Amino acid sequence: MTNNTPLGVIEGFFGRSWSWQQRMELADFLRNNGFDYYLYAPKNDRHLRSQWRQDWSRQDWQALCDLRQGYSDAGIEFGIGLSPLDLCSPEGRTDGASLDAKIRRINQLQPNILALLFDDMRGDLPQLAATQAELCHRVAALTGAKKVILCPTYYSDDPILEKVFGDRPEGYWQSLGRLVDPAIDIFWTGPKVCTERYTRAHLSDVAERLQRRPTLWDNYPVNDGAVKSKHLYLKPFSDDRASLGDLLAGHAVNPMNQFNLSKLALASLPHAYTSASYQPDTLFNQLLERFCSPKLRQSLQNDAAVFAQLGLDGMSPEQRAQLSLRYRKLQEQNGMAAEVADWLDGEYAFDPSCLTD
Numbered sequence: 001m002t003n004n005t006p007l008g009v010i011e012g013f014f015g016r017s018w019s020w021q022q023r024m025e026l027a028d029f030l031r032n033n034g035f036d037y038y039l040y041a042p043k044n045d046r047h048l049r050s051q052w053r054q055d056w057s058r059q060d061w062q063a064l065c066d067l068r069q070g071y072s073d074a075g076i077e078f079g080i081g082l083s084p085l086d087l088c089s090p091e092g093r094t095d096g097a098s099l100d101a102k103i104r105r106i107n108q109l110q111p112n113i114l115a116l117l118f119d120d121m122r123g124d125l126p127q128l129a130a131t132q133a134e135l136c137h138r139v140a141a142l143t144g145a146k147k148v149i150l151c152p153t154y155y156s157d158d159p160i161l162e163k164v165f166g167d168r169p170e171g172y173w174q175s176l177g178r179l180v181d182p183a184i185d186i187f188w189t190g191p192k193v194c195t196e197r198y199t200r201a202h203l204s205d206v207a208e209r210l211q212r213r214p215t216l217w218d219n220y221p222v223n224d225g226a227v228k229s230k231h232l233y234l235k236p237f238s239d240d241r242a243s244l245g246d247l248l249a250g251h252a253v254n255p256m257n258q259f260n261l262s263k264l265a266l267a268s269l270p271h272a273y274t275s276a277s278y279q280p281d282t283l284f285n286q287l288l289e290r291f292c293s294p295k296l297r298q299s300l301q302n303d304a305a306v307f308a309q310l311g312l313d314g315m316s317p318e319q320r321a322q323l324s325l326r327y328r329k330l331q332e333q334n335g336m337a338a339e340v341a342d343w344l345d346g347e348y349a350f351d352p353s354c355l356t357d
Contacts, residue, residue: 005249023040039115043120088135113146121153148184177210236283238280261340293330
């Protein structure tokens with residue numbers, strides 16, 4: 001089977017972020033595993049979110065330039081995600097000059113993709129769809145990127161978005177579909193913010209609302225929230241992902257805070273698109289054999305279901321301590337083992353301040 005759906009990874013989670021070295025390492029991983037692009041959009045990069053008007057420090061800017069070059073060398077498209085948090089408000093709409101300046105600065109990185117991200121911000125605002133369409137067109141006119149992707153404020157049918165960000169304006173998705181240039185892609189996470197299984201009927205309905213095939217922002221295996229941070233998701237993508245390609249403009253994955261452990265799930269996605277018979281359970285064993293030493297492979301085979309289903313709260317303190325000791329003994333062999341032990345010891349605990357930082 002061949003795959004015509006662009007596959008990517010979005011570093012788009014809250015909380016403890018990856019290191020620059022890990023981001024650079026990801027380039028070769030993506031090249032070797034059938035991915036097409038990477039989108040740099042960590043929630044803790046303030047210069048893309050809460051302090052988006054400010055420039056990066058010299059050190060961080062150089063790191064970004066080096067990262068961009070690394071992806072170019074690897075033959076992987078490089079993208080960057082900007083979240084101008086206040087521009088949709090009546091007060092912020094007058095500050096187009098700052099947006100223009102930011103886009104010109106980002107242009108110096110020569111990204112292949114630019115994502116304009118309006119997620120995780122207040123949405124009960126007048127003319128929200130029209131404002132976001134106008135801003136998106138302004139960005140598209142200035143960017144040197146060949147592809148622009150818009151993330152709506154309401155990027156799912158999940159009612160939690162209205163509970164947190166206010167009532168969704170009537171006809172919001174239909175207005176976006178009508179107003180936003182068809183050349184601009186639109187992110188969608190599914191019926192839920194974290195959707196376990198997708199149906200073709202749902203994605204067809206979304207395409208009708210948005211008047212284009214959506215780009216899937218797949219929130220598996222991400223684990224950055226108050227509840228999900230207590231779990232590790234190591235298993236491959238479920239078999240529904242194998243039947244979605246013709247309904248999508250692209251498929252991007254938001255991984256876990258644990259860089260090395262994320263590789264297990266990430267490596268499975270291209271298989272779903274290219275395998276004539278995609279079997280997640282069989283593939284999991286193959287990926288463990290590929291990435292892990294025999295002892296670590298056996299441990300993860302035994303513990304993956306516990307980590308995903310019971311999580312930290314479902315284990316006794318004694319059980320967590322025993323598991324931590326076991327994985328600590330393996331950490332010199334593999335970064336995955338160290339991440340499991342750190343997670344068991346609470347070093348990835350969710351900090352609510354990351355939502356407002």
